[in-house]
Amino acid sequence: MATTFILMERISKISRTRLPPNPSKQDFHGFSKSPVLVTRLIHYHSIYSPFYNPNHTVKDRAEIDLIGSISHVSSFIRYPKFRVSPSTRRGFFAYVRVGRKKLEQLLFMDTGSSLLWFNCLPCRLDIPEPIFDPKVSSTYKAEDCNLSDYCGGIDSTFGVSCDRRNRCAYSIHYGNNEYSMGHLATETLVIGSTSKQLFGKHEEVVEHVVVGCAKTTSIYTNGILGLGNTPSSLLKQRSYSKFSYCLGYYDDRSYPYHTLIIGDQAKQLPNGTPMIVQGKYYINLVSIRIGNSLLDIDPMIFKRNPDTYSGGMIVDSGSSYSVLPQVEYAKFEAGIKNVIGSSLIRSYANMVQNHTKLCYFGDMYINLAKFPTVQFQFENDALLKVDERSLFTQVTDGEFCLAFLPSETMFNGYNYSVLGIRMQQGHYISYDLGKMMFSFQQMDCHEVDGYVHDEL
Template structure:
């Protein structure tokens, strides 16, 4: 009988090794000896099922956790498929945001003066930082008090006709005075409100705080979202197209995150660093942005020391935008194009012959994660037809890595490391 922890380790024994990932022990001390360090805006990342999460359920069964991961990943892929299939129209795409029921990471930041805590969902495919505000015509329940702009001395609505409003491609209120936004979800629900500038307070690597003016964020007054009462909104980490004033651009076009063992509810070292102090260490490969997603180069797949017979062009992007590989913070599982998935599935089944029996009742693209006490499935699936050949690397495949994004330089870095060690040196 396999346990959830066994499933996590088994995943890493079987999952592919990408050329861009480093297999040697991490050594970052040499890069930490410079006399002047850039300050770091460091946020604790809280996984949905962690004891540090307001959603933590100590009575959740293996099957319930697995079902939630499946549903969240499939909802995420549905969203990504919608974006990928949408014509190259930034205005149309800007109205689509991920299903709020996706189960990823949260972070606490404080907004305004005096600072008011907010619990936000992290999303590398959303381009706006938004949260609920008073007055609230329709709001979902949240665990923290609603933000009141009238009580913040640094809050200011963005006016129509301003560069920030024009670059955001948003609308104006009926009096044509202030810039407004609306984000629509796939299930027909939405959130809408004012675009504003405001001050955010972040923790720094030396346990202090730093106050950062945010040029554009969303203050939502109407939210008809199916949220069950915890988070306040979304912290979008997408780069965005053109002059869109996304948070990542405002903070220097660099960020990094380190993800440890999400199967361990006690794990507390997941973290996100924004700005010039982001950890950009380890092996790197090309990073491209398109349609709000981050694309990287995947050259091949190996199981152990065996490189699988996969055509090198399998994961390349096509001239019309089809294909390629997205790295994603919102999906638990990894989704591979059929030509890459089938050789991997076959190799794993060959290695597991006589150890595990294939369950014919499961869909063919499920192979290893712990579904029940006696059923183990692989956390890699085959892409759906709607994905147009686009593969995605999910959170499970990013465990035990620090992933650094340098968007202006067009590079993404992977450093295999224990996040607890990384926390002590940043």
Template sequence: MEQIQFLFIFSFTIICLSSPIIRAIPSDPRRLVLNLTHRDSIHSAYHNRSEDFTTRLKRTMQIRRTLSTTDIEADLVPSNSLFLVNFSIGQPPIPQLAIMDTGSSLLWVQCQPCRRCSNQYSPIYDSRSSSTYKVLPCTSEDCISSKRPNTSCTSSDPCSYRQKYRRGVGSKGNLAKEQLSFRTSDDGLIVLHDVIFGCGSNNGDLQRSNRLMSGVFGLGYLRTSLATRLAKFSYCIGGNVSDPSYIYNKLVLGDGAGVEGDSTRLEVIDGDYHVLLEGISVGEEKPPINPNIFRRTGRDSGVVIDSGSVSTWMVKEGYDALFNKVQSLLNPWLTQSSIQLDPDLDLVAVCYNGTINQDLEGFPTVTFHFVGEAELVLDTSSLFAQIEPDRFCLAVLPIDGNQTIIGLMAQQNYNVAYDINEKKLSFLRIDCQLLED
């Protein structure tokens, strides 16, 4: 929840090489398809060659959203998320590799002059050297809507922000506007102008976290978010989230994002994406779960769908019912064990001795049923993680609280599309390779 000093030229897809064609687009693009970089990819700055597969999987299992108390609210541990977005910022363009996160709404990058930055193998963005940087005054509507108004604010003061996470890297600096450049499949560039972003000059204790991270690509829904501006986006995570060799994971931005498949109602609350879960089935059976446990009754309750969590975190009553059913199916045949994922959180995963491919053949699918007949169907690779060569664990974990969080493992092999204007979330089971632009 781990980094090496990996030569930066191999860490990033540098989108400013080879004089790419820059398309003059008077307005935001209708459809922008981006390849996502896995954090553990050999081409990623996060890759740790000394870390074995088992350690990576254990770390992956414990990634979860956490609550924070901040000026701009965010709810994950960003330095440990799995998928990264390539883009460049400014003019001249400076390449970035930032964490994709639907659990926070701010796009921020490390900026010079920097009191605390970590990117030792790449140029850090410097607003003083960019011809397209625009200061956002603290009296602007965009600044005031992003946090509580500062009574001492004047038009000559820059808009400041403070992004803090309970565990992991935070960021402080100024909100501003800048252009972002994205590489397209035909070696061109698409440029988005006047994107609000956080220019982070003080980015937490980065030496104890991921020293090579560029920032966070927030896709939550607040006024300052890129998701709010583009209205639609989707991502497709295929294969296995712990497999860094799978190259077809996609993020699609803009009105042309494919909003297809079965849909359910999407509610945006404090920037988070809430859905209404009606029940869970294991094969043809439904464990006895009161659907009211998934209802939103106040802050930090209900069901959130999130790209910043890997495992699914379920309120205790729902988890117990699901676990009891899984236990009744597996205990007669397999030896149950457990593994401690995080001693600080007293977090223990329920595991079984064996392998998913051999010992779970014929295990029934688990289905999450949402309002509107939309479903997420979890096969064994989405429900369990092979944490060691001879041991696998249930990838649904109990949460201490009233909010259920549906993580990326449950969303594998789906294109998950967010239509913010229509308040609709869609699930389409698909091979992500078919989304090639």
């Protein structure tokens, strides 16, 4: 606990300036709506992360990413094959300060859920410090069952009930034995990356946000920042129609520019594809091209059918690995093997469940330096172009593997397609909930600094 607290203090020292909130805009509740919310994102493996372990080897980090990916995708499934308890979220985390005393919390960024929640005292489990104490915050107010719309069940993504003190209790079950339980409340949040190196002096105070105050959870984290599109999300509460994030290559553990932007000024990119929102964010994959070779995939497998709730590729911020349906995965793997040919020696030692991962001996940055660009074409001719850094992951000092998994083998026969965060690296990613468009653009995230200043 002491080590975690010291590391959190180390992070806190990076950001300690503020600007007052801009009250010029009003949301549909009548509250002040900040024009744009910007905060740094920290990856689980980053040297700035409270989870950072300098003794972890390449193999350790690779296993953490693999287990975390399988666990997170399994959380989409009610009765998953793969279970981890207690679990730790292993993607990107956002800085959010909470309450009157602005207690800094590092919340897991999750596009697959909506409620923003954090741990509260008294808490029944071993969880990361610091833990928020509602009793010392004058801006904390528990939601009253008789007065709260949220306690009336307007958001079907979690359960609500009234306790003996007439407070609104919530219960979220994520599917993979993961849960968060506590009370709903309104609280003041301070959101901002105030490091001068990143965004100069900029932070925003957001008042009267309905949040979850967790008293028990199975997830080893400060909490979760849900970016889903249901009534409980920060996006909906403040009528934001856009959010975006920029992810650098997180194998560089000292990279400081990963960024989350929430606001209607979020840049609209030209390379966009229609998005379907049904609990999660879905896009339609049309084709895959490895160099000059077009794979013979069936685009109907990747097309979302909103009537049957089937198909489509989930855009996921919590899984490092991407997932393809079994048949299409086999074609993709065959295409990769065809390009590599006999130039590298294959390793068969890396297995997960009944799946032998596609792995080779060597250093992917050296041995795959001339690997051709792979293009994932989505509906509306939106091309996501990626290189070896997004396709593969180094699993030991002398081996690397394809960072994709076949869905049916891994997930109880379920047919899933998932665009993981490794595939989103090196891009500015934009979600437009008004136009229902998902767009992306290759970018070094330090360039976002100038964009934010232009918009403020």
